[in-house]
Amino acid sequence: MKRWTIKDIAKKAGVSITTVSRVLNHKEEGMSQKTREKVLKVMEEVDFQPNQFARGLVTKRSKTFGLIVPNISNPYFPELCRGVEDEANESEYSLIICNSDDQTEKEKRYLRLLEEQQVDGIIFSAKDSLDPSDEEQLSRAKIPFVLIDRGKNEKKHSGVFLDNDKGGYLAGKHLIELGHRRIGCITGPKSIALSNDRLEGFQRALLESGVELPPSQIIEGNFQMEMAYHKSKDLLMKKEVTAIFACNDVMACGVYRMAHELGINIPTDLSIVGFDDIPLISALIPKLTTIRQDTYQMGREAVNLLIQKLENKDTTSVMFNPTLVVRESSTSPKL
Amino acid sequence: MKRWTIKDIAKKAGVSITTVSRVLNHKEEGMSQKTREKVLKVMEEVDFQPNQFARGLVTKRSKTFGLIVPNISNPYFPELCRGVEDEANESEYSLIICNSDDQTEKEKRYLRLLEEQQVDGIIFSAKDSLDPSDEEQLSRAKIPFVLIDRGKNEKKHSGVFLDNDKGGYLAGKHLIELGHRRIGCITGPKSIALSNDRLEGFQRALLESGVELPPSQIIEGNFQMEMAYHKSKDLLMKKEVTAIFACNDVMACGVYRMAHELGINIPTDLSIVGFDDIPLISALIPKLTTIRQDTYQMGREAVNLLIQKLENKDTTSVMFNPTLVVRESSTSPKL
DNA sequence: TTGTAGGCGTTATCAT
DNA sequence: ATGATAACGCCTACAA
Numbered sequence: 001m002k003r004w005t006i007k008d009i010a011k012k013a014g015v016s017i018t019t020v021s022r023v024l025n026h027k028e029e030g031m032s033q034k035t036r037e038k039v040l041k042v043m044e045e046v047d048f049q050p051n052q053f054a055r056g057l058v059t060k061r062s063k064t065f066g067l068i069v070p071n072i073s074n075p076y077f078p079e080l081c082r083g084v085e086d087e088a089n090e091s092e093y094s095l096i097i098c099n100s101d102d103q104t105e106k107e108k109r110y111l112r113l114l115e116e117q118q119v120d121g122i123i124f125s126a127k128d129s130l131d132p133s134d135e136e137q138l139s140r141a142k143i144p145f146v147l148i149d150r151g152k153n154e155k156k157h158s159g160v161f162l163d164n165d166k167g168g169y170l171a172g173k174h175l176i177e178l179g180h181r182r183i184g185c186i187t188g189p190k191s192i193a194l195s196n197d198r199l200e201g202f203q204r205a206l207l208e209s210g211v212e213l214p215p216s217q218i219i220e221g222n223f224q225m226e227m228a229y230h231k232s233k234d235l236l237m238k239k240e241v242t243a244i245f246a247c248n249d250v251m252a253c254g255v256y257r258m259a260h261e262l263g264i265n266i267p268t269d270l271s272i273v274g275f276d277d278i279p280l281i282s283a284l285i286p287k288l289t290t291i292r293q294d295t296y297q298m299g300r301e302a303v304n305l306l307i308q309k310l311e312n313k314d315t316t317s318v319m320f321n322p323t324l325v326v327r328e329s330s331t332s333p334k335l
Numbered sequence: 336m337k338r339w340t341i342k343d344i345a346k347k348a349g350v351s352i353t354t355v356s357r358v359l360n361h362k363e364e365g366m367s368q369k370t371r372e373k374v375l376k377v378m379e380e381v382d383f384q385p386n387q388f389a390r391g392l393v394t395k396r397s398k399t400f401g402l403i404v405p406n407i408s409n410p411y412f413p414e415l416c417r418g419v420e421d422e423a424n425e426s427e428y429s430l431i432i433c434n435s436d437d438q439t440e441k442e443k444r445y446l447r448l449l450e451e452q453q454v455d456g457i458i459f460s461a462k463d464s465l466d467p468s469d470e471e472q473l474s475r476a477k478i479p480f481v482l483i484d485r486g487k488n489e490k491k492h493s494g495v496f497l498d499n500d501k502g503g504y505l506a507g508k509h510l511i512e513l514g515h516r517r518i519g520c521i522t523g524p525k526s527i528a529l530s531n532d533r534l535e536g537f538q539r540a541l542l543e544s545g546v547e548l549p550p551s552q553i554i555e556g557n558f559q560m561e562m563a564y565h566k567s568k569d570l571l572m573k574k575e576v577t578a579i580f581a582c583n584d585v586m587a588c589g590v591y592r593m594a595h596e597l598g599i600n601i602p603t604d605l606s607i608v609g610f611d612d613i614p615l616i617s618a619l620i621p622k623l624t625t626i627r628q629d630t631y632q633m634g635r636e637a638v639n640l641l642i643q644k645l646e647n648k649d650t651t652s653v654m655f656n657p658t659l660v661v662r663e664s665s666t667s668p669k670l
Numbered sequence: 671t672t673g674t675a676g677g678c679g680t681t682a683t684c685a686t
Numbered sequence: 687a688t689g690a691t692a693a694c695g696c697c698t699a700c701a702a
Contacts, residue, residue: 005679005680006680016688016689016690017679017680018682018688018689018690018691021681024681031687035687047475050679051678052451053388053395053397053678054388054681055388056387056388056694057386057678057679057680057694058680058682058693059694060388060694062388063452064452071417072407072413072416072417072420073417073614077413078408078412078413079408081432082407082434085433085434089433089448094449094452095431095432096399096429096430096431097416097431097432099417099421113424113429114429117387118388140382225617225618253618256620260620279408279410280615282588283615283616283618284618285592285595338695340694340695341695342695342696350673352673352695352697353672354672354673356698357672357697366671366672367672370671370672385695386694386696388694388695388696389678389696390697392677392680393677393695393697393698394696
């Protein structure tokens with residue numbers, strides 16, 4: 001026998017296909033308990049699985065979500081994906097994952113792909129703010145979507161975000177409280193909003209204590225280790241700063257490496273604070289003080305938000321709070 | 336207007352739906368160039384997208400693959416996923432990713448989910464060897480599948496694997512050549528075949544040079560950092576070995592940490608060789624010597640294999656070769 | 671070269 | 687409480 005259909009089930013159970021369909025869809029009314037059980041038994045026996053194509057054809061639902069992230073190999077994202085996947089599966093959705101590599105080109109292609117696959121919704125971690133043409137495509141296709149991590153735009157779209165300004169503030173405050181007065185910062189790309197948010201929060205904390213952050217102590221990185229490694233050299237050699245705030249953990253690793261090469265001891269000679277608290281950093285020696293975000297939970301929350309949208313409920317963005325995790329890489333400066 | 340159908344296109348272009356269908360499916364014969372162009376133009380104009388449900392209903396194909404991995408948060412897997420995804424997408428397939436957490440329970444559930452979603456094929460990184468009930472489910476559902484990384488079983492199923500024995504051998508050989516004679520090994524779980532393969536290859540290399548590997552110098556780990564960290568303590572404190580082969584990079588990180596705590600310098604006092612060459616380790620100081628595998632390419636290859644299966648071609652497993660990457664963590668032992 | 675019509679497996683709308 | 691039947695949108699013999 002090939003695949004069983006409700007027709008087959010109906011025949012075998014001696015009922016109509018309508019009845020089988022009712023059982024399948026848990027319609028409670030309009031059926032005797034006996035009939036229901038009879039049908040269920042047959043379905044059980046043959047391990048019946050309804051054809052999703054046929055179903056989708058009429059219901060217009062695929063029970064599938066799409067997730068677009070920049071790059072799963074970026075250690076920030078696996079946790080986020082897990083959160084999204086676990087929550088999606090608990091709500092009986094499958095998840096199609098796409099990596100955009102932060103290329104508008106690919107974002108578009110995948111948006112198109114997901115539209116073709118007729119996903120019921122999309123969770124989107126965009127390049128930065130949502131590209132206008134992406135936006136148009138999304139609205140034309142009328143696919144519900146939520147943003148995550150990036151692309152915050154208060155009024156326009158709902159999503160799940162981190163309070164990056166606060167994160168930066170926590171980092172700055174922590175270093176100030178330790179007694180640091182000459183502090184450097186390695187930022188993410190200026191073109192990315194969350195990167196600027198972190199810097200601004202950081203500066204605000206310093207300013208509150210009257211500490212200056214001269215441009216020469218701000219280095220623009222790209223969230224990658226390599227560039228942070230190279231660009232931190234000047235800053236470290238001039239010995240002008242006693243502490244550095246790296247706007248993500250991966251760049252903090254780059255600083256670790258350069259410090260080690262230059263014979264600068266962490267934290268004795270130099271304190272470092274990272275951002276994200278990705279799993280990777282448990283391998284660092286000494287352990288990295290960082291600003292933690294609950295990426296996994298953010299992923300779960302994004303799915304909840306999306307499901308609410310599907311149910312036409314009013315949705316508002318969810319803002320997560322970062323927390324400071326003090327470990328070994330930050331301490332008071334030497335006198 | 337709601338979604339366009341081929342019927343709408345047909346009307347607008349003044350042809351029959353058959354003709355539209357033909358254009359859609361790139362049937363070359365049986366149509367004048369003019370007609371084709373006319374239809375294409377209309378499709379272009381309205382940005383037509385065929386309904387995959389309707390299509391699948393008749394073709395029985397979803398243009399979707401499923402990928403089951405233990406855990407995307409394990410740093411070995413993101414690269415593998417990327418390989419699978421990139422190759423799948425280039426062949427016009429979407430990818431549903433599932434994390435089994437190495438639980439047979441979840442493997443089953445996801446297998447079921449993928450079956451329900453009617454994926455065209457599955458790429459499976461099983462717990463170890465393929466569970467008999469999984470096997471049964473797979474064959475009952477008649478879903479083509481290939482294994483990847485784990486579950487090698489020469490005769491039974493094809494897949495993409497690494498020559499782990501060779502990898503272990505390379506590690507052993509390298510340390511021997513550096514002059515080490517007292518060497519420790521931290522293995523993966525004994526229950527996992529590839530873990531034993533690595534150990535066996537390693538032992539073979541030592542044996543060739545008449546070097547013993549007493550049981551006291553073999554520690555069974557679980558591929559995680561924590562356990563490797565704790566369990567390596569004894570070995571390191573007794574100062575019995577001048578080198579350690581950790582059967583994956585993550586465990587090597589654990590050893591780094593313990594060595595640091597005990598004031599043991601790497602590589603002066605202790606050489607370390609890892610396995611995998613995961614991206615994470617670029618953060619380690621000193622840089623880790625390791626056995627590299629081309630995980631990304633293995634992912635791509637798995638998709639190729641699967642596609643060949645779909646085309647009913649004869650398929651045989653693909654075996655990848657690991658390579659030794661010498662960095663800073665291994666050197667000759669002190670006299 | 672082009673068109674007609676039946677069927678794919680469900681759900682949903684009416685009947686009974 | 688249960689059943690017959692028309693969609694849903696596409697593909698594919700078979701006709702013309």
